[in-house]
Amino acid sequence: MLILPAANRVYAEASVELTQAELGVFSETVLGGQIGEIRDEEIGGVRYVTFSVPELSDRQKEFLANLSSIYALFGINENGTLTPVALTSMDRFDDDLISIQKYAGKTNEHFTKMLLNVTVLSSDSAEHMTGRTLRVFDPLCGRGTTLNQAIMYGYDADGMDRDRKDFEAYAAFLRTWLKRKRVKHTAEVASVRRDRKMIGRRLDVSLGLAKEDYKAGDKRRLTVVNADTLKAGDFFSASTFDVIVADAPYGVQHGSRGKEGGLSRHPLDLLQDALPVWTPLLRRGGAVGISWNTNVARRDDVVDIFTKNGLEVKDSGPYLRFGHRVDQAIVRDIIVARKP
Known part of the structure; x- marks a missing residue:
């Protein structure tokens, strides 16, 4: 998960840790506890939040699309390359x-x-x-x-x-x-x-x-x-x-x-x-x-x-x-x- 750039510098510094906590609540409440190994990881010089999940259903994607600081979601392939995962948020108006x-x-x-x-x-x-x-x-x-x-x-x-x-x-x-x-x-x-x-x-x-x-x-x-x-x-x-x-x-x-x-x-x-x-x-x-x-x-x-x-x-x-x-x-x- 790539974190959305935050305008406020101080909040941007905390956003990775906060996203991990928020993801944990999503997992505990609506994702059946299936999200595991949530951590901060650097890929290609960029900080990501990574996690494991047995599979990512359409319903799970529907929830994850609304994480407060999500910018983009990728699957990590066996060779380490990233494959974009399409997300559609609930937002009904311009931000x-x-x-x-x-x-x-x-x-x-x-x-x-x-x-x-x-x-x-x-x-x-x-x-x-x-x-x-x-x-x-x-x-x-x-x-x-x-x-x-x-x-x-x-x-x-x-x-x-x-x-x-x-x-x-x-x-x-x-x-x-x-x-x-x-x-x-x-x-x-x-x-x-x-x-x-x-x-x-x-x-x-x-x-x-x-x-x-x-x-x-x-x-x-x-x-x-x-x-x-x-x-x-x-x-x-x-x-x-x-x-x-x-x-x-x-x-x-x-x-x-x-x-x-x-x-x-x-x-x-x-x-x-x-x-x-x-x-x-x-x-x-x-x-x-x-x-x-x-x-x-x-x-x-x-x-x-x-x-x-x-x-x-x-x-x-x-x-x-x-x-x-x-x-x-x-x-x-x-x-x-x-x-x-």
Whole structure:
């Protein structure tokens, strides 16, 4: 497997190890544990991730095509030459939907895709990853990287964020992108009121994966609410989402908001308050995937919060290999848990 070149140098350095961990989760969940001997290998002066498999069925190729950092896949012949393996990913739109936005604190889009993949694979929807319209919720959505990846997959997507500037920037970007790409859609921003008081604003988008789908009434939907994530239960019904995916504040200045923005910059404080709100929104068999900065919160403490909220944390081998350095202040890891 040749790794997709990453724009961010630091993430590129970690991408080989992260891909091995992600491949391990694919193997454990939907590939029957058949992927073996996963390792980093140099071929012709280029780094590859290599692995062994008894055979590579069409169904296995369908899953592997969606690895977050896969660029190309080859079979290694007995004489050592490489034979390309054709792959078709789930992506339904041009990748500028997730790559064109540039702003301080943006989560690397390859990492976002990996976190979404691993979370879906850890849910009861794993086998349906490539064939069903799942519903994804990012309760800390910022400017929508996770939501855009969900749309790329043809999923329905919902998000929340308290930051007004992020909400407005994302709404403006998405509407402009949809028009420029000539995607059939409707998009409206409206105030949400309860008891004659405005409790937030809401972006509602309905779009077709193709013009013919839209005309036939086969549409995907996206909703973003500009409000405090701790009020998620006021906007979304219980047992609504297949997966919840979020990048928690890192406890450092860039990319996170202080108390004046309504969020603690410490991930433990946020998860302590928010998981009791988010968990009821998840369907049985659904999964939660959260990334956080291990420099400010130990994994054991994060696991404890998840467990107290009735979630089953995934702790087998590949799930413990996602830690990587983002910069000198941030060592990022992920935790994934299933709702029984």
